[in-house]
Amino acid sequence: MEQLERERFVAEVAVHLRDGVVPMAPFTMENPVAAYTDPAHTRRERTLVFDTQPMVxxxxxxxxxxxxxxxxxxxxxxxxxxxxxxxxxxxxxxxxxxxxxxxxxxxxxxxxxxxxxxxxxxxxxxxxxxxxxxxxxxxxxxxxxxxxxxxxxxxxHGLVWRLPSGWDEADLIESLGQLDAELASYRAETYVLERSEQIEQPFNWKFAIDGFLETYHFRFLHSKTIAPFIRGNYGPTTTYGHNIRMMALRSSYLPEVAEASDVVDPMPHVAGVYILFPNTVFVWQGDHLEVWRMYPHGDDPGRSIMTASLLAPKATETAEEQQHWDRNWAVLMGTVLDEDFAVSRAAQAGFGSRAQTHVVYGRNEPALQAFHRSLAALCGSEVR
Ligand code: FES
Ligand SMILES: [Fe+2]
CATH class of the missing domain: 2.102.10.10 (Rieske [2Fe-2S] iron-sulphur domain)
Incomplete structure (x- = not known):
């Protein structure tokens, strides 16, 4: 994050925390279950979203x-x-x-x-x-x-982007808008690949992203893992075209940052989640970066395939450093695969029951709403 944006962000968060404000969308939003279950919808996503957007x-x-x-x-x-x-x-x-x-x-x-x-x-x-x-x-x-x-x-910015037909680098820069400078600030091009894993799951590719886009669930789903370390039900959200930034606050954010009258550096106290639309999740984790890429498995709306990568600021040299990354990776996989993805697997199975026609995204889930609104706009589907 650049200095000016850091100052703006710190000031905004300070007001939120002082007044007990949760950043909210103007309305709740409903998305047809078919967006997660209909093979025709998955095919539309391929041609109308994946083929028309720059993609890491x-x-x-x-x-x-x-x-x-x-x-x-x-x-x-x-x-x-x-x-x-x-x-x-x-x-x-x-x-x-x-x-x-x-x-x-x-x-x-x-x-x-x-x-x-x-x-x-x-x-x-x-x-x-x-x-x-x-x-x-x-x-x-x-x-x-x-x-x-x-x-x-x-x-x-340390990423290899496939461009839609007719695009060049200037089009990519324009589509990123202010996010271009913000991504540059992470200097991902100087990082090294610590490890990477390919993962397949029996749920729609969007579920893999949804879990990154709200912290409403932290207190419940992650009570035994990361909830003590991240502020739940709080995710100030900024959009850059279809791209999204949702900041999560670490428990260290209070009182050190929020109550400081001068601007201090928020970066050690946040986890920055970026959706590089449509299907890449880029996460600033303080001492490392994560990059996730999520895809539908063929045209099957009920299966997804993805890669998770951990990028470290320098090559691992000592056994202690290796243990540090091993621990990080274990927490990441334990949280995402055993908690987030477990409820996603259950939700996908539940869609088969025809229990409901729509799922709901709350006003307290603005990043999630922004993601699905962009997808619906490109796919010509109806959210309400
Ligand atoms: S050399 Fe590649 S298919 Fe024959
Ligand atoms: Fe989660």
């Missing part, structure tokens, strides 16, 4: 050096993301231009050439087709036109 497909820390690469299929399309010898990140469909099989089967690695396992056609980090075994058999083929199909990406 990797974090820079996954491929810090020239020749590093990652593959990814969470978007539903096989992607290969490389860092070239010029240090530029590029992305391609991981689809061989001979007969279409997957060129790179490893999840990640470092190499300058990618040889297709089927017949050995070989590409470089720029996607250029460099060699064809028995090339005399393809005399009519224009080798220069058989490079891997490129997917437009830009690397910005």
């Amino acid at each position: 497909i990797a974090v820079s820390a996954q491929l810090p050096n020239a020749g590093d690469f990652v593959t990814d299929e969470l978007t539903g399309e096989p992607l290969l993301v490389t860092r070239g010898e010029d240090l530029v990140v590029r992305a391609f469909f991981n689809v061989c231009r001979h007969r279409g099989t997957k060129v790179v089967c490893e999840a990640s690695g470092s190499q300058r050439r990618f040889a297709c396992p089927f017949h050995g056609w070989t590409y470089d980090t720029r996607g250029t087709l460099r060699s064809i075994p028995e090339s005399y058999a393809f005399p009519e083929l224009d080798q220069a036109r058989r490079h891997l199909s490129e997917v437009p990406v830009v690397e910005r």
